Amino acid sequence: MERSFALVEAAVSCGSPTRGTEGAFDALVEAGLPALFGGARLLPMEKLAPCPAWPDGLRHLDTVMEVCRRLRANTLDALERGERPVVIGGDHSCAMGTLAALGEFYGAENVAVVYVDAHTDINTEKTSESGCIHGMDLAAACGLCCDALTVGRNRVNLLGENLHFIGARSIDPPEYGIVEQVGAHLHTAEEVRARGLEAVLADILPALEGKRVHISFDVDVLDPAQFRATGYNIPEGLTVAEVERILSGVLDTGLTCSFECVEYNPVMDPDGKDLDTLMGILQIVSEKWK
Numbered sequence: 001m002e003r004s005f006a007l008v009e010a011a012v013s014c015g016s017p018t019r020g021t022e023g024a025f026d027a028l029v030e031a032g033l034p035a036l037f038g039g040a041r042l043l044p045m046e047k048l049a050p051c052p053a054w055p056d057g058l059r060h061l062d063t064v065m066e067v068c069r070r071l072r073a074n075t076l077d078a079l080e081r082g083e084r085p086v087v088i089g090g091d092h093s094c095a096m097g098t099l100a101a102l103g104e105f106y107g108a109e110n111v112a113v114v115y116v117d118a119h120t121d122i123n124t125e126k127t128s129e130s131g132c133i134h135g136m137d138l139a140a141a142c143g144l145c146c147d148a149l150t151v152g153r154n155r156v157n158l159l160g161e162n163l164h165f166i167g168a169r170s171i172d173p174p175e176y177g178i179v180e181q182v183g184a185h186l187h188t189a190e191e192v193r194a195r196g197l198e199a200v201l202a203d204i205l206p207a208l209e210g211k212r213v214h215i216s217f218d219v220d221v222l223d224p225a226q227f228r229a230t231g232y233n234i235p236e237g238l239t240v241a242e243v244e245r246i247l248s249g250v251l252d253t254g255l256t257c258s259f260e261c262v263e264y265n266p267v268m269d270p271d272g273k274d275l276d277t278l279m280g281i282l283q284i285v286s287e288k289w290k
């Protein structure tokens with residue numbers, strides 16, 4: 001029997017400096033996302049106000065963690081029902097909630113992540129210069145951050161050796177060291193251009209064997225020439241066709257357990273052009289994920 005989908009909202013933008021991504025779920029649902037995913041069950045989330053406090057330099061910690069706790073519970077609920085979670089952010093801090101659910105449900109050692117993003121999001125609260133939690137989600141999931149950034153039962157929900165970055169091109173100096181320290185696999189946008197996408201996928205896809213794969217897709221991996229409605233417009237990005245090829249390649253392995261799309265900001269997309277582009281990408285996800 002074909003498994004059904006759950007569309008899970010992660011209504012958080014205050015893990016980032018830019019407001020607006022908390023409206024992405026509503027915009028995509030309005031644009032027809034449930035029909036695209038075969039009448040998926042919807043798990044919306046109340047929009048919480050950003051908390052004013054920034055304890056220990058962690059911006060809006062309380063709000064971000066509350067969203068992540070709710071997201072973990074909703075994602076676990078979907079997994080327990082045998083549904084495939086499609087998480088819609090929100091900024092990328094929500095990955096802490098998604099990965100908490102996946103780590104608990106499947107066991108941290110069984111989860112692999114393909115992180116399609118212009119960033120590596122693996123600062124700890126000590127190395128981050130901005131204090132924005134959307135740049136720390138992977139360090140938190142790997143158990144490198146303070147207790148305040150732990151979501152759910154387990155401190156470690158992902159092993160670095162099972163983490164594959166593709167498309168990164170805005171990496172903070174300390175992040176290179178952390179990527180190496182945890183044994184993660186970094187494939188920058190520059191490497192994709194130098195070696196070709198197929199060569200990079202030929203490195204990543206066989207390494208996913210035997211794992212439950214989570215795809216975490218940040219729209220800022222796309223080149224600003226094709227997609228601008230997101231907090232960071234970083235040049236030298238991937239094309240829509242390249243992103244579609246990456247997602248298809250991973251989905252074709254049959255190993256994908258969950259998918260996440262983050263950082264689309266409808267406030268920055270008044271004519272809905274980028275929404276159309278994103279719906280096109282998500283249509284491919286719905287068709288390929290069998």
Ligand SMILES: [Mn+2]
Binds near residue numbers: 092117118263
């Ligand atoms: Mn990013």
